[in-house]
Each structure stands twice: as structure tokens, then as C-alpha cells.
Amino acid sequence: MTGAGEIFNELTGEIDYSMLIVTTAAEGKQAGCLVGFATQCSINPPRFLVCLSEKNRTLRVAEASDALVVHLVAADDDALVELFGSVTGDDEDKFARCRWHAGPRGLPVLDECPRWFAGEILERMSLGDHRGFVLEPFAGDCDRGGGSFSFRRAKRLEPGKPA
Numbered sequence: 001m002t003g004a005g006e007i008f009n010e011l012t013g014e015i016d017y018s019m020l021i022v023t024t025a026a027e028g029k030q031a032g033c034l035v036g037f038a039t040q041c042s043i044n045p046p047r048f049l050v051c052l053s054e055k056n057r058t059l060r061v062a063e064a065s066d067a068l069v070v071h072l073v074a075a076d077d078d079a080l081v082e083l084f085g086s087v088t089g090d091d092e093d094k095f096a097r098c099r100w101h102a103g104p105r106g107l108p109v110l111d112e113c114p115r116w117f118a119g120e121i122l123e124r125m126s127l128g129d130h131r132g133f134v135l136e137p138f139a140g141d142c143d144r145g146g147g148s149f150s151f152r153r154a155k156r157l158e159p160g161k162p163a
């Protein structure tokens with residue numbers, strides 16, 4: 001007999017959601033990490049939920065910020081996914097290892113990800129070992145690119161901060 005927790009882990013491991021890179025900035029610091037726990041949660045008004053691990057540096061910077069940038073990642077951009085998913089900003093400056101520019105409100109926008117939106121943080125909530133951020137989009141771009149990096153391809157990676 002398998003316990004509910006094991007069944008849950010088995011089933012959630014099979015859900016092949018899109019991997020996103022979420023960046024933010026506050027108090028002269030920049031941060032960003034790979035995120036799988038994220039979803040649109042309303043159409044009208046438009047709302048999006050991002051869940052950040054309490055272990056991550058990105059959460060600490062996001063707590064001092066009023067906005068996040070959500071990037072879609074090309075289906076084969078393994079190098080960028082590895083940089084933002086397997087390296088922590090506590091050890092290395094990820095932004096020194098990729099191309100980016102200052103977007104709206106000075107938030108870091110990744111040049112390799114031409115599909116992104118910036119969202120105002122409307123609500124923050126505790127969700128177990130992650131914090132939820134409800135976003136209202138206020139800027140973005142979707143002129144180029146297509147496809148999306150899948151969890152199936154990312155789950156072999158060791159997270160930069162243990163979950």
C-alpha cells in the first residue's frame with residue numbers, strides 16, 4: 001500500500017508544466033530563478049500566480065520588490081535553464097553569465113527570452129514551503145520565439161537551493 005504523500009509525489013512528477021524564469025530587483029539587488037510552480041489564475045482581470053521557495057535568494061529580493069518579470073523559455077535553451085535553476089545568486093552573479101537589459105522599472109529582462117511579462121505584485125501569501133505572489137501584468141513582449149521549456153526536460157537538474 002502506498003501512502004498519500006508518495007502517490008502525490010508520483011502524480012505531480014508526471015505533470016509536464018512549462019518552466020519559467022522569474023526575475024526581480026529591489027534595493028540595488030537583482031535576482032532570478034527557474035520556476036515550475038506558476039499558473040494563470042484569472043482571465044478578467046488578468047492574474048498570474050508565481051510560487052517562490054523560501055530557501056531561494058530570489059524570494060528575499062522579491063519580498064522587497066513590487067514587481068516580478070515572468071519569462072517563457074525556448075524549448076531547447078538548456079544552458080539558461082541550468083543557470084537559473086541550478087545556480088543560486090547567493091554563490092554567483094547569474095546576470096554576469098547571461099545577456100539582459102533593464103526593462104520596466106529597471107527590472108532585469110533576459111535577452112534570450114523575447115517572450116515575457118512584468119507583473120505588479122498584488123498579493124503575497126504563505127503556501128507551505130513556498131510563498132505565492134499574485135501578479136497583474138503591466139508590460140511585456142511576445143513578438144518573437146515560440147515553444148516552451150518543459151518540466152520533463154528540466155527535472156534531471158539539481159536545484160541551486162535544495163527544496
Ligand SMILES: Cc1cc2nc3c(=O)[nH]c(=O)nc-3n(C[C@H](O)[C@H](O)[C@H](O)COP(=O)(O)O)c2cc1C
Pocket residue numbers: 031032033034035036037038051052053054055056057058059084085086087088089090151154155157158159160161162
Ligand atoms: C525543475 C525545477 C523546478 C523548480 N521550480 C521552482 C519553483 O517553482 N519555485 C522556486 O522558487 N524554485 C524552483 N526551483 C529551484 C530554483 O530555481 C533554484 O533553487 C535556484 O537555483 C534558486 O536560485 P536563487 O537562490 O538565486 O533564487 C526549481 C528548480 C528546478 C531544477
